[in-house]
Amino acid sequence: MPVSNSTDREMSAEPDTESTGEGLPINELFYSLQGEGTLAGVPSIFIRTSGCNLRCWFCDSYHTSWEPTHAWMDLDAILDEIESHDADHIVLTGGEPLLHDASVALLEELDERGYHTTVETNGTIHRDAPIDLASISPKLASSTPTPERDPRSEVPAESRNGEPQSQGAANQGDGEWEQRHEANRIDMAALAALVEDYTFQLKFVVTDADDMPEILDLLADLREAADVPIRDDDVLLMPEGATRDRLAETRTRVADLAMEHGFRYTPRLHVDLWNDAPET
Ligand SMILES: C[S@@+](CC[C@H](N)C(=O)[O-])C[C@H]1O[C@@H](n2cnc3c(N)ncnc32)[C@H](O)[C@@H]1O
Ligand SMILES: Nc1nc2[nH]cc(C(=O)O)c2c(=O)[nH]1
Numbered sequence: 283m284p285v286s287n288s289t290d291r292e293m294s295a296e297p298d299t300e301s302t303g304e305g306l307p308i309n310e311l312f313y314s315l316q317g318e319g320t321l322a323g324v325p326s327i328f329i330r331t332s333g334c335n336l337r338c339w340f341c342d343s344y345h346t347s348w349e350p351t352h353a354w355m356d357l358d359a360i361l362d363e364i365e366s367h368d369a370d371h372i373v374l375t376g377g378e379p380l381l382h383d384a385s386v387a388l389l390e391e392l393d394e395r396g397y398h399t400t401v402e403t404n405g406t407i408h409r410d411a412p413i414d415l416a417s418i419s420p421k422l423a424s425s426t427p428t429p430e431r432d433p434r435s436e437v438p439a440e441s442r443n444g445e446p447q448s449q450g451a452a453n454q455g456d457g458e459w460e461q462r463h464e465a466n467r468i469d470m471a472a473l474a475a476l477v478e479d480y481t482f483q484l485k486f487v488v489t490d491a492d493d494m495p496e497i498l499d500l501l502a503d504l505r506e507a508a509d510v511p512i513r514d515d516d517v518l519l520m521p522e523g524a525t526r527d528r529l530a531e532t533r534t535r536v537a538d539l540a541m542e543h544g545f546r547y548t549p550r551l552h553v554d555l556w557n558d559a560p561e562t
């Protein structure tokens with residue numbers, strides 16, 4: 283079972299403005315197995331920053347995007363906690379880790395110390411930092427939080443009087459993030475700069491075959507925009523699902539799509555193993 287010593291970390295909804303040193307808003311810091319991508323199965327230390335410039339309706343890290351919570355940690359404290367685990371692979375994720383200037387300083391320090399660094403990013407922001415693997419997950423139209431898919435529109439299990447509510451009665455999300463997400467989810471210049479500057483994987487969250495035309499169009503545009511080759515082997519299809527039950531609905535059809543198109547399939551080991559519990 284993954285390991286964390288975050289019990290003593292005081293979570294705060296607001297960033298600590300008193301902090302003087304360079305630091306980051308940390309939502310989780312834990313030791314587990316890399317669950318996704320070409321390094322799936324590698325024991326790794328995860329640093330999950332809080333805050334994101336997008337709002338995928340399916341975000342499996344709800345408390346880094348929709349309702350961010352974090353403890354503000356100076357880089358030295360982050361590095362000390364990393365050193366308390368015995369692993370040489372680091373995954374910097376979020377939220378969107380490349381939102382934060384201090385992510386560059388952290389990556390530089392980790393590089394100095396000889397760690398292998400993977401950055402999990404939505405591909406909307408390019409940073410110049412020592413990144414060993416840019417794990418780029420561009421967000422497709424199927425990620426956009428339409429009012430019907432806004433996670434705050436979840437039909438509550440029960441209403442106050444104990445009767446299940448009909449969908450219509452649910453307090454629909456007001457969809458303000460639909461426009462913002464849609465406007466920002468793809469930045470071709472940032473994607474081209476990321477694939478040109480780093481060893482990368484392009485990891486698409488796929489719900490069903492309807493996602494494929496957009497993936498193929500995006501790949502064609504990116505192959506046009508970037509001056510490095512993008513092999514089919516660099517493209518991973520990952521089933522949408524933050525629970526075993528949801529993955530059971532999506533994984534087989536996504537595996538079929540990977541075989542049909544000659545792309546790699548990636549599992550979500552942490553969901554298979556631990557149902558994506560916190561700190562796994
Ligand atoms: C929470 S995101 C954080 C990093 C970055 N914001 C991004 O989206 O790539 C971590 C990874 O989980 C994926 N992800 C998030 N929610 C998911 C879901 N419900 N099903 C499958 N993958 C999901 C993202 O695409 C990304 O590869
Ligand atoms: N075990 C595990 N592997 C992961 N790979 C990418 C993750 C992420 O949240 O970025 C993740 C995660 O949350 N857990």
Ligand code: SF4
Binds near residue numbers: 337347
């Ligand atoms: S970009 Fe990543 S962190 Fe942001 S909402 Fe989407 S999945 Fe969540």
Ligand SMILES: [Mg+2]
Binds near residue numbers: 342343
């Ligand atoms: Mg995750």
